[in-house]
Amino acid sequence: MSRATRSSETHGPGMSAGDGGRPPGLVDNALGRRVPTEVNGQPAVPFGGVNGHRPAGRKHAPPIRSCADYPASGDKRVDSLQEAFRRCGLADGMVISSHHHLRDGDRVGVMALEAAADLGVKDLMWFPSASFPCHAGVIDLMEAGVVHHIEGSLNGPLGDYCSRGKMRGLGVLRSHGGRWQAIQDGEVRIDVAIIAAPTADAFGNCDGSHGPSACGSLGFALADSLYAEHVIVVTDNLVPFPCIPWQIQGNHVDYVVEVDSIGDPAKIVSGTTRITRSPERLMIARNVARLLEQAGIMRDGFSFQAGAGGIALAFVHYLAELMREAGVKARFVRGGSTQYLVELLQQGLTDYILDGQTFDLEGVRSIASDPRHVATSPFTSYNFHGKGNFASMVDAVVLGATEVDIHFNANVNTHSDGRLLHGIGGWQNCLASSCAILAVPSFRDRIPVIKDEVTTVTGPGELIDVVATERGIAINPRREDLLEALRGSDLPIRPIEEIQQEVEGMCGGKPREAEVTDTPVAVIKWVDGTVIDTVWQIAEDG
């Protein structure tokens, strides 16, 4: 839901955790969620409602450097990551950042932290744009004291480790746009940024769209390159200067390290992305596409975004059919790109793909060769502390969630047992779209997805316009315009409470509450840097 269509003050309905028994240093935010006022030694601002917080001050400013201190030949290669870290002056307590374009095929994240360990440093903060199961090795480094804690989306084993209260600091989960905001605003100061480059030259120019480990865009590493104190590029595909295109500019880079392999190509991008085969989920996707048509959102020059999940891909497939039938062309579609978006481009159903990350081989081929397939960054697309961004210009976005509640609040981070298992990605940022749609099954493993109150609020209901399930489509009552546009529709539009009750009947009642302690293990930041919710340590014996 676009922020222009609603008030900027929000108070969540009846979600206060109660004033009694509140641990010191916790306050209720504007949604009534208990959040810490200090996170990892820094003051934290509680979420104050959508548009409820205005930043002050100036952007973070990296040091002024001089060409006199860099080789005139442009050759910044050094022999090893250890040597590069040594020259950066790596010391205890520093912040090392990395990016997740290599996804579960990444070899550089752990390699870099292990190289740091070789130098004997302790208590590092690792600041990845996201972590994957391939980064489970960081658990050993945390146990050994090399890494103090992680700020970044924690997927899988690292999320589980955090949930069990094993990490020394609080996890801090930020959206892609929120990570840019935090770096730009100086909330997180990166000492050494590690950039894994599928192609690079010795000057440090980097390109993600070519090379044996090609991953497409490198946008998530851009803020790191602009704002870090030191920048190290790691590549397995060195080309003569100039590396074209330079998604990362060598003028921001201090050192270049060649390695045998930055990642496992098979796990960096999937060969092909696949549409769901579940009849229920296909129905959700088809209904969402029809909703866009019937609400008049699907019109010449419109725009949309959909992720790479099975329902979202099916939605793109069905919407493309409707666009073809109606002779409608989009102005742009937002990636994560897949073969399905590339087909839209090639078939003339959109002028442009604006792509934040590339999910399959067809996406990589397209971004490397088609000038209408344009790499974007979290700055252009998602940063809330800029002069606007692309997300609010998108007419409709189709997203997932682990839970939603009857106030349309949604959770993408924790499961209903309270365990932290997923990152935010661009999910929060995308809610700025004029029509934010959550396309979710009504239950998973016999646990209802629609709850009275979500376990964790990742996004406020105020910004969520539609919850589409296989048992009906709920429209946020705030969106009277949308309800009006869909009056007379043959779509199964129903109040969210009605869908909830039906599913509870099928599943044998409401889902169990998560059994958690009152010890925070992580916080969820909103796009403006405020704390929207807390993740609590799970009760291991619960």
Add this chain to the structure above:
Amino acid sequence: MSRATRSSETHGPGMSAGDGGRPPGLVDNALGRRVPTEVNGQPAVPFGGVNGHRPAGRKHAPPIRSCADYPASGDKRVDSLQEAFRRCGLADGMVISSHHHLRDGDRVGVMALEAAADLGVKDLMWFPSASFPCHAGVIDLMEAGVVHHIEGSLNGPLGDYCSRGKMRGLGVLRSHGGRWQAIQDGEVRIDVAIIAAPTADAFGNCDGSHGPSACGSLGFALADSLYAEHVIVVTDNLVPFPCIPWQIQGNHVDYVVEVDSIGDPAKIVSGTTRITRSPERLMIARNVARLLEQAGIMRDGFSFQAGAGGIALAFVHYLAELMREAGVKARFVRGGSTQYLVELLQQGLTDYILDGQTFDLEGVRSIASDPRHVATSPFTSYNFHGKGNFASMVDAVVLGATEVDIHFNANVNTHSDGRLLHGIGGWQNCLASSCAILAVPSFRDRIPVIKDEVTTVTGPGELIDVVATERGIAINPRREDLLEALRGSDLPIRPIEEIQQEVEGMCGGKPREAEVTDTPVAVIKWVDGTVIDTVWQIAEDG
């Protein structure tokens, strides 16, 4: 000459202006040139030799903004420049910047300052990346008190106005790289940046390579967009979002103003650039090309840069012939691009053109359509306060000069009568090349070009490797390696003093000294922000 090949300490030979009678606030810099220690109310650092100055501190940081204060639709249009200025809070004494990609066809620079005048503000500092005769109207605005002074390359009438001591502040001339450095380092803080965009969308994304007023790259406006307090885009070709490519990102832009015309296309780019027809100048060009061949610089994978002047264009023509004959391919050539560079690309004689500005229609067509023709910025190419830049990686550069002296110091700003008539452009920055060649006629209007001492030092002789004239080629004695490589060459290699004497014999002696007062009217900044020389008010009756 690459800085890696020489010492960093330099003291100019015998160029002191004398200690007696030195006006207060003037000191001798490392070249012995008298320079002010304060410029327009700010302390100024005297040139301390190549690599003789290290910057401290952090880059300038623009304010943190919030999407909450910009339209969610992305439509930032306002009705007029006056309205945009009003919303920016334009006030007396502020700094308004503009760029010169529209060259002598620009209508936006004067239009913007006149709009500011409409609001009644006074004492503005105008900060263009360069000025042209089309900007002569700014003289009236200076006379009226609207504009206090100009910092930026002053070509033609504005240079003349400054030379006669009419401007209230000192002119400050910076190279393209130096302008980036000054903005980045916070030496010049831009209050309102004006970006004239041949194509833009309502969000503020800008492209220079398409539209009726296409000029190619917009690189000179990039620093302004990144660091200014406020950014206004002015366009005569609004397209639906997204404007692709976005050379300037709308996320940095506050307001967009549509106007009927941003410039006169016939004066923005020349239809075609032309090679000199002078037999003497053709000989210089041919000899420079042969020098590159004979010195072994012209080899597979090499790089070069040449400007758009008649000799430089002829040099490109001859060098291309030699490359074809020898079967040699360049890795990259640096523009200012012209039809001659585009031919190299199309004929497979270079892998890439790295282009800072586009001089003719063929260049514009190429940069708009060929992914091997890459737009660069002063940051990537020239900024000395970065982590290296492209200029020092260029194997040879061919430049002009108004004067050179027997110490290989050179002047591109003033004429021998002391009058300030030219800007620096990228000239100073290009001297970082491994082989910096000045290709100049030995005399102009019967005035010898080689002097005992140049009127104004724009670049120190330490960085100038070759002075090529039609009467011989002088190699800087510091470049023993180059002299060695050219031993046995059939090129007319001679000591610079010998060429000087021959030309003085033909022209009736040494050129007259410039008749100037001891009142500074402008300073020439070196690439690191230090003051390399002073321009003095001319003696009108002299």
